[in-house]
Amino acid sequence: MKLFPHQERVLNETYKNNRVAYYLDMGLGKTFVGSEKMWELNTPFNLVICQKSKIEDWKEHFEQHYDYNVIVYDKQRIENIPLESVLIINYDKVWRRPELHKLKDFTLMLDESSMIKNESSNRSKFILKLRADNVILLSGTPTGGKYEELWSQLHLLGWKINKKLFMKQFVVQEWNDRNQSYDIVGYKNVERLKAKLRKHGAVFMKTEEVFDLPKVNDQIVKIRSTKEYVQFKKDHIIEIGDELLVGDTATTKKLYLRQLAGVYNQNKLQYVKDLIDSTNDRVIIFYNFKKEYAALVDMIDRPIATVNGDLKDLSAYEDHGNSVTLIQYQAGAMGLNLQKANKIVYFTLTDKSELFEQSKKRIHRIGQDRPCFYYYLLTAGSIEWRMKAVLDERKDYTDALFEEEEKDEQFTS
Structure with missing residues (x-):
């Protein structure tokens, strides 16, 4: 080693x-x-x-x-x-x-x-x-x-x-x-x-x-999957609490698979909490859906800054060295200067390549004098791994790509 x-x-x-x-x-x-x-x-x-x-x-x-x-x-x-x-x-x-x-x-x-x-x-x-x-x-x-x-x-x-x-x-x-x-x-x-x-x-x-570390450090974190994800992937329908998730089209199935790998996965939420507890530095978290924001806010007990379609408030980021900044891709992946932080956690991935690449630049920009760390939380056996591979190719993860994968899986099985 x-x-x-x-x-x-x-x-x-x-x-x-x-x-x-x-x-x-x-x-x-x-x-x-x-x-x-x-x-x-x-x-x-x-x-x-x-x-x-x-x-x-x-x-x-x-x-x-x-x-x-x-x-x-x-x-x-x-x-x-x-x-x-x-x-x-x-x-x-x-x-x-x-x-x-x-x-x-x-x-x-x-x-x-x-x-x-x-x-x-x-x-x-x-x-x-x-x-x-x-x-x-x-x-x-x-x-x-x-x-x-x-x-x-x-x-x-x-x-x-x-x-x-x-x-x-x-x-x-x-x-x-x-x-x-x-x-x-x-x-x-x-x-x-x-x-x-x-x-x-x-x-x-x-x-x-430490000056001998690479300037950019990618950390792939494998998160344990859930039986709910496996069941929905097989049956395209599942009841969680008082919610019924029905994947009757490629679009809805892709949406719910992403959410089952994210906000409905308690293993991932717990990992984020532990990760936040392991540092006193500013942490940036990128997410997609309102449910994710609600779940993250509910478990974080530190100053929270928010950038999404409903709210933009970076006062906690500016004023507190141990703040957590929650950013929805569409609202904040572009244009923000967040180089006071050097750690980004990807709670879930966007399916848009441009937003993904731009999100990384929020901390990796002029004025940043520390190594940057990117934590990609990917649920085992989930759609997130293919999404990450496609984004790494600088491509969007579209419904068409998802449908191709579905056909490949059926053919293989």
């Missing part, structure tokens, strides 16, 4: 540490750095805890690049774990597996380690009691700018400072008479805190610090 120079540098800096935290910005390859460190540590067993939407990504990564026995440990309990294994489980289920507290001789890796920032939660209390020989923490946003949320991670790194002393040394608090409690108003001894973090194996790296 070929690593980028910045990834090799991070591994070299932490070669002597058996407890490390790789706080690398989204797009810098935390997955590769973390898995290589795990391989270097070479313990009989390995436990990876991640968000539910990332389980398949980790499974595929280990199977493609390593010779581990890869076990997804969220469906059934395992009595005898073979040597050279990687167990993968999500944060919501790990604390329901008490047998993991018996596990020995293993390396623990937390993907998006900020998930244990609340030390009183069930997941955090459970993870802090694991008897790991080595620890690897991965996160693009370990604190979200709030140093008080670091304590659980510091404990795993081996810094056994108690919470009260940590708050006293590094957090500035003032008494609030109205709430009868202390408010956090700032931080102190920050350089000392950073030095302590480095001593305990923490590495911070922002995208703008």
Whole structure:
């Protein structure tokens, strides 16, 4: 596996540490750095805890690049774990597996380690009691700018400072008479805190610090499909909730297949949420349909900017460094200057080549001094893969092309 120079540098800096935290910005390859460190540590067993939407990504990564026995440990309990294994489980289920507290001789890796920032939660209390020989923490946003949320991670790194002393040394608090409690108003001894973090194996790296990455980085993300998509593709009709989707023409069938791969796919919505939670940077999301906008707004708890046929309000984008900007292709793929951001997520694809190409230029333009990252979320086995292939040829994905594919599938079957 070929690593980028910045990834090799991070591994070299932490070669002597058996407890490390790789706080690398989204797009810098935390997955590769973390898995290589795990391989270097070479313990009989390995436990990876991640968000539910990332389980398949980790499974595929280990199977493609390593010779581990890869076990997804969220469906059934395992009595005898073979040597050279990687167990993968999500944060919501790990604390329901008490047998993991018996596990020995293993390396623990937390993907998006900020998930244990609340030390009183069930997941955090459970993870802090694991008897790991080595620890690897991965996160693009370990604190979200709030140093008080670091304590659980510091404990795993081996810094056994108690919470009260940590708050006293590094957090500035003032008494609030109205709430009868202390408010956090700032931080102190920050350089000392950073030095302590480095001593305990923490590495911070922002995208703008890395100049050896390609200017444009395309990330194809394979999203798990749904039984509803498979059923509609076969029968051309399905009932979802109180809605009846009927694909009685090529146009309506294509429309509903796109929506079933997008807004009706909870796996994709969850992935977008996890992706947003993994960075504090501005994120641009392109979408097609009003239902998609409603679903995205409903799950995003950060400042939202909007560009669509009904509304154009970019104030959140301008004023907030962690904003999410939702753009409908027809309304905003052309003409906007959005180079304050360097990350675009394609929730669904347009079928118009010009809009697709123009959308990429919203961040990749004069004034952009950081690498640009494009995340294409494509549902497995869906119409989206053919759409992407056609758009890459600079062509529109028309009804005629869709009908040709339908005929090819019938002939093949």
